[in-house]
Amino acid sequence: MFIDKLEQRQRQVNSLLCVGLDPQPTKIEALGINLLPWLKNIIDATADHVCAFKPQIAHFSAMAAEQPLTDIIQYIHQNYPDIPVILDSKRGDIGSTAERYAEEAFGRYQADALTVNPYLGGDTLSPYTQYKDKGVVVLCKTSNQQSGQLQDLVLQSGQPLFLQVAQLAAQYWNNNQNILLVVGATYPEQLAAVRQQVGDMPLLIPGIGAQGGDLAATLEAGLRSDGLGLIISASRSVIYAGDGTDYAKQAEMAAEQLKMDINHFRTH
Template sequence: MNKQALVEQIKKKQSYLCVGLDTDLTKIPTHLLKEEDPVFAFNKQIIDATAEYCVAYKPNIAFYEAMGPRGWDSLQKTLEYIPKEIFTIADAKRGDIGNTSKMYAQAFFEQMDFDSITVAPYMGEDSVTPFLEFENKWVILLALTSNKGSSDFQHLRVDSEGTALFERVITTSQSWGSTEQLMYVVGATQAQKLQEIRAIAPDHFLLVPGVGAQGGSLEEVSKYGMNKDCGLLVNSSRGIIYASAKEDFAEAAGKAAQTLQQEMAVYLGEIL
């Protein structure tokens, strides 16, 4: 999916919501466990209930890998079920030497046909560029994450001017790819930094996890992170897909997604 198509979906749905499909067999409603493929049965109903309110889905690959071949099968069926106009993100956090990255890129872009993949930048340019060689596919580079340990490295000062490591990642990587193929991960709990990041990367899309269960503020993220095209994909996982553990889980997920979409529509009305 190219940037224009993504922006058009945001405008059409008045939403920049991404639903995280972090599907855990120990957390889905117990009545689904009798299904032949409980994970896909759960995802299918979540997608049915939320597709009209979101513009992206983000399966966390670890939740599927943990189940072995059965999990990969559930993931593939989920991808095939997601409506084609909705952006898909492989939350895989790959990044290795060039030849290995090339194989990861082929796996997620050619075999599974994801629109994008999260990539770790620690090994530098040659570990990232293989993912950027695919037309209408996106790299979402980890920049400033929302976990507690992010301060261990991401805020370290790397020069005499006080540039933080996450800022260096953003500025350096912009020479690797364009705004049509490169996004950045910025955690919602780091919303106070979004204004600084927008000064460095005014035109890139930002994937912002951490709204909902992790305590991030959609209002703050929208205030400091939006650009003229919206430029945001705000993810909520647990707050939507586990809104209920009962048989009404899909209905509850739809209501949770709709609540976020309606708030997003207000913020979008201020720029679009």
């Protein structure tokens, strides 16, 4: 089970940090290094401090780098088998198309979990959740500024749409106990409401770092009583912490510092 693997890793290294792998060609080319060696260096430098890695598929596919994506997930599995890989692709479609997306993520790329969009309804999530050992990370309250245009709409029930998604995920969609939710660090009040709605379900938290989410407020709103339940994702603030020949060392230092900052709030 993905969640068991994730939480075992979190306890093993005392870290809630997930490092996102979002390659930007201009930044990498400026270092005079190719994509795959750059990825391996970033992973090797930060692995001791993370509970997961999260490659963003669009950053790879835009570069026609599907093979490096396959290679780097395999590299993580071979060299760091305790670290799960979350493929960030936010897939969402019906029927056989959703089945192909699931095969892409879990078959072709061998990811441990996948981000998905629930906007088309619960039946479009079952092609993913039927992979019982994989994680299905459902968008709930995203970190972008205008997420509220849809996600905060108040329904006839009196609750906002994002809380309806949380309720459906916890009560109706999660038959195989492998669903997680995405809730942005930029909305700690909404995060607290989601936590109350879903109990102990793990939450993936983007928005810390470059997007300016409040770490202390996020942890206060979302942590479970056991100090787990959150995956704090950071990408640009870690992997591009340095732009010189010591870029890997700078990434390591940024990851370690963020892990320490998270743990400071977890223990106070």
